[in-house]
Amino acid sequence: MFDLQKIKYQQNRREFLNTTSRGIGAMALASLMFPDLASGKSKISSTTNLINQGGVLKGFHHLPKAKRVIYLFQAGGPSQIELFDYKPELTKRWGQEMPDSIRGKQRLTGMLAAQSSYPLVGSQFPFKRHPRTGGYFSSLVPHISSIADDICMVNSMYTEAINHEPAIVFMQSGSQQVGRPSIGSWMSYGLGSPNKNLPSFIVLHSRGKSEPQNINMQAWNNGFLPSHHQGVRFRSGTDPVLYLSNPKGIDEKSRRRELDYLAALEAQQKSIWGDSEIDSKLNQYEMAYRMQTSVPEVNDLSDEPDYIFDMYGQDARKPGTFAANCLMARRLAERDVPFIQLYHMGWDQHNSLPHEIQQLAYSSDQASAALVKDLKQRGLLEDTLVIWGGEFGRTSFSQGPLTKDNYGRDHHPRCFSMWMAGGGIQPGIVHGETDEFGYNIVRDGIHVHDFQATLLHLMGIDHELLTYKHQGRRYRLTDVHGTVVNDILA
Numbered sequence: 001m002f003d004l005q006k007i008k009y010q011q012n013r014r015e016f017l018n019t020t021s022r023g024i025g026a027m028a029l030a031s032l033m034f035p036d037l038a039s040g041k042s043k044i045s046s047t048t049n050l051i052n053q054g055g056v057l058k059g060f061h062h063l064p065k066a067k068r069v070i071y072l073f074q075a076g077g078p079s080q081i082e083l084f085d086y087k088p089e090l091t092k093r094w095g096q097e098m099p100d101s102i103r104g105k106q107r108l109t110g111m112l113a114a115q116s117s118y119p120l121v122g123s124q125f126p127f128k129r130h131p132r133t134g135g136y137f138s139s140l141v142p143h144i145s146s147i148a149d150d151i152c153m154v155n156s157m158y159t160e161a162i163n164h165e166p167a168i169v170f171m172q173s174g175s176q177q178v179g180r181p182s183i184g185s186w187m188s189y190g191l192g193s194p195n196k197n198l199p200s201f202i203v204l205h206s207r208g209k210s211e212p213q214n215i216n217m218q219a220w221n222n223g224f225l226p227s228h229h230q231g232v233r234f235r236s237g238t239d240p241v242l243y244l245s246n247p248k249g250i251d252e253k254s255r256r257r258e259l260d261y262l263a264a265l266e267a268q269q270k271s272i273w274g275d276s277e278i279d280s281k282l283n284q285y286e287m288a289y290r291m292q293t294s295v296p297e298v299n300d301l302s303d304e305p306d307y308i309f310d311m312y313g314q315d316a317r318k319p320g321t322f323a324a325n326c327l328m329a330r331r332l333a334e335r336d337v338p339f340i341q342l343y344h345m346g347w348d349q350h351n352s353l354p355h356e357i358q359q360l361a362y363s364s365d366q367a368s369a370a371l372v373k374d375l376k377q378r379g380l381l382e383d384t385l386v387i388w389g390g391e392f393g394r395t396s397f398s399q400g401p402l403t404k405d406n407y408g409r410d411h412h413p414r415c416f417s418m419w420m421a422g423g424g425i426q427p428g429i430v431h432g433e434t435d436e437f438g439y440n441i442v443r444d445g446i447h448v449h450d451f452q453a454t455l456l457h458l459m460g461i462d463h464e465l466l467t468y469k470h471q472g473r474r475y476r477l478t479d480v481h482g483t484v485v486n487d488i489l490a
């Protein structure tokens with residue numbers, strides 16, 4: 001009699017080679033994505049080992065598409081109607097009253113309390129449609145238009161906050177109330193960093209006009225997470241990190257002895273009190289010690305060729321400008337800093353919008369596009385997620401007096417535009433759509449929590465599983481909301 005179980009598992013030569021070749025192909029792919037896999041330095045359990053990076057997660061929740069994030073935050077609320085969301089109907093109806101059926105009973109800011117009419121106003125700047133993606137780009141952003149094939153343009157973002165500070169904090173921390181950890185802090189807490197000589201979360205500031213609305217440091221705060229996960233702000237000038245340099249009379253050896261003694265004293269204190277914040281302070285002291293060498297090196301742009309400065313624009317040679325910060329972001333990405341946050345302030349045009357937005361767009365457009373191109377030519381874009389956008393959009397009607405050459409727009413949380421590139425994002429697409437007035441979303445809306453869930457997903461994190469217990473409750477970046485937006489993933 002035949003043993004049917006033996007026959008079931010028998011293989012001929014062709015089947016053996018076919019099966020084996022698939023296994024070899026899988027091993028080759030794994031070796032490309034995880035170079036240390038065969039060396040025994042890394043292993044995949046629930047995917048890849050993260051113990052050596054210092055994060056609380058021991059492995060990714062799923063295969064990551066991105067290793068790092070560069071977030072180009074345009075603070076103040078860029079007008080999507082002047083930049084990316086083409087609405088010819090507004091131009092046709094210039095000066096006409098906003099229909100009540102469109103505006104409904106939606107929330108308005110206090111700045112419109114005394115305004116009795118809401119005249120529609122279109123963009124003064126011409127738009128061109130990109131031939132392949134179908135997206136529209138204003139004449140204000142010719143350089144961003146040139147990378148349309150590399151970016152995913154989202155015209156259907158929406159938020160819950162209507163004023164600047166709560167909206168920025170909501171975008172960065174998932175809550176309108178201060179005190180929650182920011183995205184960069186969550187990343188640092190969960191994943192740690194492969195670079196032990198630079199912070200895992202670095203913040204850079206620039207001003208698009210002389211007196212912009214300032215950013216509250218709660219936007220890069222660690223909240224209730226251990227304090228060494230807070231964003232470290234790099235400033236322009238010779239001393240990018242405050243109090244990093246040794247005072248007079250203190251050399252490197254003296255500093256090392258001081259830290260060793262301090263570590264011994266702190267260890268005694270922790271044995272008595274059991275306070276985990278003691279470890280955070282020691283981590284910060286040690287990081288500051290290592291940064292005394294690493295920060296001057298990354299801050300020294302003398303090794304950058306002229307063509308790179310030309311690519312980013314003339315401001316790239318001026319420390320503290322958005323262009324210089326974009327170049328710095330690329331250098332930090334090369335050094336595997338996981339989360340790099342740029343804040344470009346000044347996009348709040350309640351009046352004089354046609355004049356001011358030209359100034360803001362000029363300061364941001366070329367450098368933003370150059371960063372994407374620069375990362376791409378270095379092979380870094382495929383695993384670097386670049387994000388460009390603000391905290392909300394602007395209204396399709398004018399705030400204050402409306403003239404042919406001058407008008408303003410108020411805050412509008414119902415819809416706004418942002419774009420993303422690299423790091424697992426599907427390039428060359430336009431996602432979402434607003435109505436003909438640019439006031440409400442009609443297709444494929446993305447809430448702030450959905451955006452945050454997607455960002456974590458691209459980094460290999462399930463947003464529901466990265467939590468921290470605080471005051472008896474487990475918190476996460478997306479609170480109790482958020483869905484990964486699969487339609488924009490490559």
